[in-house]
Amino acid sequence: MERDVDVIVVGAGGCGLTAAIAAAEAGASVALLEKEERAGGNTWLSTGSVPAAGSRFQKEAGVQDSPEIMAADLLRKSGPHDAESTVELLARESASLVEWLVDDHQVDLRLITDYKHVGHSITRLHAPAARKGEFLVKDLVAAAERLGVEVVTGNPVAGLLIEDGAVVGVRVAGERSGEYELRAGAVVLAANGFGGNREMLRQWIPEIAEAQYFGAHGSTGEAIAWSEELGSQVGNMGAYQGYAAVAYLHGSIVSWTTVEMGACLLSPSGERMGDESVGYSAFAPVVSAVTEESWVVLDQRIRDYVLGNEEEFRDLVEMGGLAEAADEAAVARIIGADEATVAASLEEFAQAAQGNRPDPFGRTDFGFGPLGRPYYVVRSVPALFHTQGGVTVTDTAAVVHADGTTIPGLFAGGGVAAGVSGRDGADGYSSGNGLLTAIGLGRIAGLSAARTAGEE
Template identity: 55%
Template sequence: MQALVQQLEEGQVWDLEVDVLVVGAGACGMAAAIAAHDAGAQVAILEKRERPGGNSSLSTGSVPGAGSRFQREAGIVDSPEVMVADLLRLSGEGELPQLTRRMAAISAELCEWLVDSVGARMALITDYCHVGHTIARLHAPVSRRGQDLVDDLLAAVATREIPLATNNPVQVLYLSAEGAVVGVAVGGAGVQTSRIGARSVILASNGFAANRELVKQHCGEIAGAEYFGALGSEGEAVLWGRALGARLANMQAYQGYAAVAYPHGSLLSWTTIEKGGVLVNARGERFGNEDLGYSAYARHVLAEDTNVYAVFDERIMTLASKEDEFRELVEHGGLKQAASAEELAALFKLPPQTLAATLAAFNEAAAGRAPDPQGRARFGMAPLTGRLWICRVTPGLFHTQGGLAVDTEGRVLREDGSVIAGLYAGGGAAAGISGRAGAGGYASGNGLLTAVGLGYLAGRDAAAKVRAGAAA
């Protein structure tokens, strides 16, 4: 088996040399390339899959920004300090506490950069605060589709004439005699092997959620769930990191999703639950507190080991219909409706009396007339009234939130805290800001914040080293 990391041979001749080489063409990789290019570096991007995008394409495209001008224009007062408090309330301190604070500190700048410099068609979401946030601070494409953000990043890459090669998997990282990463070998089935030298390599190759062995090893509680993320998330960064003696951090953290529409495979918008809907099992009973959010609640849905259904009313359905993916799910028959709980139960052969009793108890709690049997405190638009809607759902694993330990510029760290020269990481390749374990610490936008944020920081820092070297 070919070694993942190799010492550079004396007299090595490169097929190509660049200042900054980016491995992976999701939001992290493209943000890194754009930032490095705009700071004066010669950049190239390699993507192992046949198309760019990765998990970023499958997301809602949401990036939190605390204190952005878009918030100020909407009359919303926010700050990085408030954002940090929100994130830590959900996740607790992770293994890289300085990273959470750094991401919050640059979050507003980042959202403004995406709009102003990248040309991303994003706007502040003011309809509601999503999981983990007490203030409306998510900036996203109007469609709530990550593919739109990816398309805008791709357009920015093309405008800058940054080379982007798909179907080019990186197999090896090359090290200098001093231990710095100085290039890569690209190869694989049907790919001519080439060696590319670089002053800096930025790993934006996503996480390890598609690597079932790594998931079992680090995220065992969700290992039985189906994986719904990008197929390329196979954990190369973790494997390279191990070979390099890099520190790994927050490896048990992940983003789950409690309500993937079955059998369609698209996300049932969590707006349906957050705004007052509930999840019930095949017995027509609720089985936990939906306030936990779409990520943390996924393992509870998995543990039910029965069919699970989301139930909400017409008003909530209308609100969720602002999202393109939800409208498509409706158009493709992914939801059904009825005039009463009993009629709704008949659609999926649920016990009608049990479902009616479950919804009645929930409505009493939502109206403030009784405590909620499951401890829920936020009820959105509930009590549920009028026509009811139902969708069968299944839990899923979307991406991992652990990876290579990095500093606040995205530089990869060894176990002893020293920097591996020439190597950066971001997005799923790096440790995230969702805490140490499980899915409970995942706030909406955490994944894209560290993807775009660490890409932006790493690209600028790598370019600064090029300028410093040229000036020396």
Template identity: 40%
Template sequence: MSGLDRSAVAFDVEFPVVVVGAGAAGLTAALAARDAGAEVLLLERDETPRGSTSMSQGYVCAAGSKIQRAAGIEDDAERFYADIMARTRGTANPDLARTVSDNAGRAIDWLVENHKIPFEMNLTWGGFFGHSVNRMHGVPSKRGEELHGALIRAAEEAGVNLVTGAHVDKVFADETNTVVGVRVRRADGSEELVGCQTLVLTTCGFGANLEMVKTYIPSFGQAANYRYFGHEGNEGEGIEWGRDLGAALGSMDAFQGYGALTEPYGIIANYDMVMNGAVTVNIEGKRFSNENADISAQALNILAQPEGTGWIIFDDARRAIVENLPEFRDLVTLGGVRTAPDADQLAALIRVPPDALKDTLAEVEKMTRGEMACPFGRDFSKSAPLSGTLHALKTTGALFHTQGGLKVNSKAQVIRADGTPLPNLFAGGGTAESISGTGCNGYLPAAGLCMAVTLGMLAGASAAELAASA
């Protein structure tokens, strides 16, 4: 990475607000800045914007939105804040948690009302995993591509200057650490120097930078069966630029893992089936964890198994729960769902010891009937036994998103260790510190896109206000 440059240069063009990265955070920041009246340049390194947003299921957790209230769900910022702090065992940055919980619902309402983003509640979502109520705002297709596309359409309609194939590889600043511009490189080797009055960094996290992962998240980066499932552009550039300007870093060991990435397809297995009674076994045919304790931490549990893989076992009743979800339909088309009439034949199909699998399923049936306790602490009391035709999906654990980054204040302005803000630098999404506390246990479902749209909204509005006053 070329990093920070303090050279005095002549810029080819200048904008009041420059945003780097056209994921959900960058697009939201650009929309907010435009709503505040600023001229905005949004720079995206890829020729076609995709990134982590398009790879997601498009869900945003938020409290107190009008959509949530219309669905009869009672929730508010105080309850969301309490859930964040409880989930992270008090390790989340309380000021940031308060900022996010206070503004996430407002961000959803603004995106729906001002920019026609088609959010709706996912009322079928069956597990809260730290959310005390359902906060899952998604788009109709339940795909991140739809959300990303809707945000791009909104940005175009709002007059955002979106330039793709524009890789920012250098940030220029003066002796006071005021950012004055960036260098943009093109695929053909040409470059442009773009001046700015304010800079918003939304380059996501550092999951694709193995050295940073090894440094900040050794539990994952040094795992024997390490997997990364994220955009290859998430190299931590924005975080390193901010650090070099004097920014404080926060929650750098926090991450979102996922313990149900299908092999070899690289498609997520919809966890709804596991929430409702499906189980995961290793290649020895044995369960090894409480599958419902923590989706994120399950990634490390499964990577610790032989070959770093396992099998989700489910029946027709659980299959019906996910049958119409896009990821499951893709897996069916690709032949990823293995099916057999009984445990013996399924064991032969997936090559696990048949006696071990039958014993495991017999124990699970006893647990659902209350005849024995789960050795891993899972509550099966509300689950029906697996029965009839059985299915299996081969899965592994993967790092999805890093959750640490630049510390920001309530305006999404990047701050130093003493809490004072850098002159004109803002951050959002995976470039900023998240609400996940430390490690992998504090990640709340849909927190990634919550951080993106919430801090994006705040960063864009604040950057536009600062630029206007310059």
């Protein structure tokens, strides 16, 4: 078959960049197409945290972990779902994945030891030193370029080329790129999920469809739609990653480490809304069911601790995102709530944190303990970050028909593939699940696509 390149990768976020690196390393010529003007996608907006079990970085830190423990943790958080085999696959591959990125491709990932984060019983998140996804993206772009792969931005793929039931390339159509066809031995779909597509959200995840969306604008679901047109099977389409506290108007996440260290969230009336320790994703629909905005309340110890560990939180502080409140009355004034209500909420929270009485919402983990004066208050909104459903893939990241057979020449990962965060809702999301399927399936898809192209 006539071809322009061996492998086409659609989308240059974490998944697409990793797929391109893996394919090029295997000897394939690669075209990496990105519809936006910058690589990165949701990976750029993330903390860059990739969970890995049994990595040498864990061993050096004295952390005992295994793929079996990691898979059990993720499935405990997610519950039963349509991609359980993917959980086990990615857990097995996770340590070699992180070591491959660091050792072979100069990607700066370091074990986070000061917190476990949601869903993990062991410290296994590996992230850039600054804990910002943009640094992960920059390292991946540099690695791709060293292998001769250029990120071709401003080139939106408009559809797949099909011959005799096999995917043989893509059709590009954009204002800057113009229209053209590109043929290849295999195509990897790495164009993320459908968080930016209100119509698809209303179809699949109505509970969060009208919430503010803080993911990448390019995540509009067309790659899932193309696969469905070919008869692909989809799974976990009702699952998503939410975030309960995005700083308003700053657009930066209020680090959930604040909550893990003992912060709480108050509604506009000054009342708590539930057990915040369930996690930033699971707590998002709890907040959105009550209010369009809320307030994170922390203290000096928490502020200083997170400030010293997380650059994005430091940026939020420097932008003036935290308001200092000398006492409960000042917190009430910032919120615009009744002083007695705020005082009662914070007193009840303090009593639970001290162990004097059970928390009415069942929270048992209070980090540093009761909040102390002065308080710090951050105005925030609940948001949708990333959909977690997509097409069903095999252990080689091949896209699966509804009858169980694979679609020749087509591979997928990241937000295009069925995720590992449960079937429905936001409470099945463990920290790093998005990047686990992006980077993990990206590597597998790139290798598989290169192998397929080579066989042809």
